[in-house]
Amino acid sequence: MAPLNVLIREGDNPDLTSERLKGTFSTELLSEAIYGGKKKVQRRREIAKYVDDHKELQDEKPVDFMSREEKIENAARKVVAMRKHYFNCVQNDDKDEAHYYQGLCTHLDGMPIGLHMGMFLPTLYTQTSDEQKEKWLSKAMSLGMIGTYAQTEIGHGTNLRMLETTATFDKTTDSFILHSPTISSTKWWPGNLGKSSNHSIVVAQLYVDKKCYGPHTFLVQLRDEETHQPLPGITIGDIGPKFGINTIDNGFLRFDHYKIPRTNMMMGHSRVERDGTYVKPIHDKVGYGAMVFVRSVMCLMQGTFLGMAATIATRYSAIRRQGVINPGQGEVQVLDYQTQQHRLFPQIARAYAFFLTGKHVRDMYYNVVQNLSEGNADTLPELHAITSGLKSVVTHQTGLGIEQCRMACGGHGYSQASGIPMIYTVAIGGCTYEGENMVMLLQTARFLMRTAAAVRANKRPSTKGPSQFDYFFVPGPRQCRLGQVMTEGESVQAMIECFEHVAKRLTLRAYDRLELRKNQSRSKEDTWNDTAVDLTKASRAHTRVFIAKAFAKAVADIKDFAVSKAMTDLLHLYLTYEIVEIGTSLLEDGFMSGEQLASTQKTIYDLLEKIRPNAVSLVDAFEFDDRQLHSVLGRRDGHVYENLLKWAQHSELNKSDVLPAFHKHLGPMMKEARSKL
Numbered sequence: 001m002a003p004l005n006v007l008i009r010e011g012d013n014p015d016l017t018s019e020r021l022k023g024t025f026s027t028e029l030l031s032e033a034i035y036g037g038k039k040k041v042q043r044r045r046e047i048a049k050y051v052d053d054h055k056e057l058q059d060e061k062p063v064d065f066m067s068r069e070e071k072i073e074n075a076a077r078k079v080v081a082m083r084k085h086y087f088n089c090v091q092n093d094d095k096d097e098a099h100y101y102q103g104l105c106t107h108l109d110g111m112p113i114g115l116h117m118g119m120f121l122p123t124l125y126t127q128t129s130d131e132q133k134e135k136w137l138s139k140a141m142s143l144g145m146i147g148t149y150a151q152t153e154i155g156h157g158t159n160l161r162m163l164e165t166t167a168t169f170d171k172t173t174d175s176f177i178l179h180s181p182t183i184s185s186t187k188w189w190p191g192n193l194g195k196s197s198n199h200s201i202v203v204a205q206l207y208v209d210k211k212c213y214g215p216h217t218f219l220v221q222l223r224d225e226e227t228h229q230p231l232p233g234i235t236i237g238d239i240g241p242k243f244g245i246n247t248i249d250n251g252f253l254r255f256d257h258y259k260i261p262r263t264n265m266m267m268g269h270s271r272v273e274r275d276g277t278y279v280k281p282i283h284d285k286v287g288y289g290a291m292v293f294v295r296s297v298m299c300l301m302q303g304t305f306l307g308m309a310a311t312i313a314t315r316y317s318a319i320r321r322q323g324v325i326n327p328g329q330g331e332v333q334v335l336d337y338q339t340q341q342h343r344l345f346p347q348i349a350r351a352y353a354f355f356l357t358g359k360h361v362r363d364m365y366y367n368v369v370q371n372l373s374e375g376n377a378d379t380l381p382e383l384h385a386i387t388s389g390l391k392s393v394v395t396h397q398t399g400l401g402i403e404q405c406r407m408a409c410g411g412h413g414y415s416q417a418s419g420i421p422m423i424y425t426v427a428i429g430g431c432t433y434e435g436e437n438m439v440m441l442l443q444t445a446r447f448l449m450r451t452a453a454a455v456r457a458n459k460r461p462s463t464k465g466p467s468q469f470d471y472f473f474v475p476g477p478r479q480c481r482l483g484q485v486m487t488e489g490e491s492v493q494a495m496i497e498c499f500e501h502v503a504k505r506l507t508l509r510a511y512d513r514l515e516l517r518k519n520q521s522r523s524k525e526d527t528w529n530d531t532a533v534d535l536t537k538a539s540r541a542h543t544r545v546f547i548a549k550a551f552a553k554a555v556a557d558i559k560d561f562a563v564s565k566a567m568t569d570l571l572h573l574y575l576t577y578e579i580v581e582i583g584t585s586l587l588e589d590g591f592m593s594g595e596q597l598a599s600t601q602k603t604i605y606d607l608l609e610k611i612r613p614n615a616v617s618l619v620d621a622f623e624f625d626d627r628q629l630h631s632v633l634g635r636r637d638g639h640v641y642e643n644l645l646k647w648a649q650h651s652e653l654n655k656s657d658v659l660p661a662f663h664k665h666l667g668p669m670m671k672e673a674r675s676k677l
């Protein structure tokens with residue numbers, strides 16, 4: 001019978017092979033369940049093979065040993081090669097295939113068209129009129145131009161209303177004049193703005209006849225298409241090295257009375273007519289399309305990042321032998337330590353939870369876009385609320401989870417050879433970009449407060465379909481049902497009830513505090529600020545409900561019995577771990593007893609034991625290719641030590657046995673010290 005784990009190969013590290021033989025389910029079937037079927041998984045393998053077979057799509061040496069300039073040059077070279085091979089490799093322009101292909105060729109650390117693909121194109125799709133689509137889309141899609149998204153300024157990121165860049169309508173020339181009136185109005189941070197892009201979406205305050213209509217988006221050409229020189233009136237450059245993503249040229253940009261045609265305003269939702277008449281959008285949040293899109297795919301991306309880190313740490317923990325549990329029985333795989341399992345398995349569970357929730361929310365996004373195209377913006381605020389909360393919770397937990405994975409690899413986790421530092425620095429940026437996390441939680445809280453007001457007024461809002469806030473209007477149990485004899489499905493339901501209970505309680509508590517303080521004649525704004533921590537807690541609690549339901553639904557949809565069983569264990573671990581994390585909130589009002597909480601903690605230990613034989617197969621089912629993982633520790637074949645030694649040979653420092661610094665500085669110092677002895 002063929003092994004259940006399809007990654008087993010002859011000659012692999014025997015510890016990894018024996019782990020793979022322990023798995024109780026078919027990794028193939030789990031891969032199919034998460035990637036959308038047999039064909040999709042097959043196509044991933046064909047794409048990986050294609051990239052393997054074409055040297056120009058690969059790096060000449062590990063990027064970890066390249067200077068920043070070399071990384072940027074290497075990424076640009078590969079973008080061109082990727083484009084050349086694109087249609088040989090990606091079928092029917094399929095988005096999942098394209099994304100995977102790109103992930104294999106470039107690294108997480110970035111590429112010159114990252115913002116073009118992630119923000120520029122989505123903005124062109126969602127915010128332009130049909131005429132503008134006709135004019136710009138094919139050029140942008142074929143990479144006849146490279147664009148980015150310039151919103152943040154030195155002085156303002158979160159508070160968009162205070163952006164200072166101006167776009168003033170000039171009726172006489174039928175154009176907008178873009179201007180950066182102060183130092184703080186300098187655009188600062190946009191990815192690929194510094195050197196790669198020749199166009200950008202620019203967010204600026206729209207002025208018509210001296211009246212300000214607030215921030216609007218404009219398509220702006222920044223550089224000459226032939227020479228790539230900045231155009232007159234434009235000052236542009238790179239902002240310098242950062243915590244991570246140094247392959248990306250995040251940039252600064254200033255305008256000096258720079259003229260663009262009126263028709264370069266994004267006119268899909270609002271517009272300025274030839275005579276200066278301003279036409280406003282059907283819904284004030286309709287312009288958030290691209291942001292909401294990015295936030296909705298971020299959950300999927302972050303699940304992937306955490307899955308990558310968990311794969312590296314779990315495989316490495318299977319081949320790393322350190323210390324003894326039972327004297328005389330030799331050194332154990334570090335994966336056998338309960339503390340290691342407690343550190344790693346919840347990360348595997350969260351990776352799946354975020355990945356599967358990400359897929360769900362991406363589908364929600366496409367539904368909303370469909371509704372919007374039919375002139376119906378009803379579902380947008382709810383999507384905005386959930387993607388804001390999700391983005392915040394998922395990026396935060398992913399960052400913490402990746403760091404756990406890194407520490408679980410001991411000293412080697414600290415080396416860039418592990419691949420984890422790159423994953424971490426890329427993933428953690430997500431806590432800030434596309435809306436700072438705290439601010440995002442407060443956005444979700446605004447929606448929650450409206451829901452709370454409806455609950456207190458006993459007036460359930462009428463929605464056309466089911467809403468993620470429905471549970472607020474359904475009475476739940478008064479006491480936690482965990483510990484009563486029940487089926488697996490019922491216990492999942494009982495845990496979700498715990499999350500719902502906490503979300504309702506924290507939301508209503510924040511609402512009541514807001515109301516109370518309002519009555520104490522504080523301003524509305526001060527009251528909001530005084531309650532902000534409680535509001536963020538409510539948002540996290542509601543987001544937990546959403547993720548738990550999405551994960552439970554995805555697991556319930558798995559057809560194969562053995563896969564379903566393995567994933568149910570993971571789902572239970574995810575849920576019980578969350579219950580313990582919010583234990584205080586559950587005990588606070590007596591919803592859960594101390595005994596129930598202790599028993600849930602014990603369930604976690606039982607689940608760790610249950611999951612142990614499947615740990616490697618669970619991460620293997622993500623089918624991250626070695627090229628994508630970019631990790632010596634997480635290699636599929638488990639041959640870590642000999643490859644660590646090979647990897648270090650790339651260090652520039654090893655090009656000679658003695659460095660010039662020795663002759664210049666340390667050598668003379670030591671000689672002088674010795675001469676005085």
Ligand SMILES: Cc1cc2nc3c(=O)[nH]c(=O)nc-3n(C[C@H](O)[C@H](O)[C@H](O)COP(=O)(O)OP(=O)(O)OC[C@H]3O[C@@H](n4cnc5c(N)ncnc54)[C@H](O)[C@@H]3O)c2cc1C
Nearest residue numbers: 149150151152156157158189190191429432433434436438
């Ligand atoms: C890796 C990376 C990539 C980026 N890429 C782009 C890009 O491509 N294009 C682009 O335009 N921008 C980009 N940015 C900028 C990014 O969008 C902003 O940094 C982000 O919106 C936060 O704004 P800020 O930096 O001004 O922080 P601030 O808004 O100044 O926040 C500072 C602190 O104040 C708190 N705070 C601010 N307002 C509130 C509030 N109302 N209530 C409570 N707390 C508050 C925040 O929580 C935070 O702790 C990028 C940033 C990073 C790190």
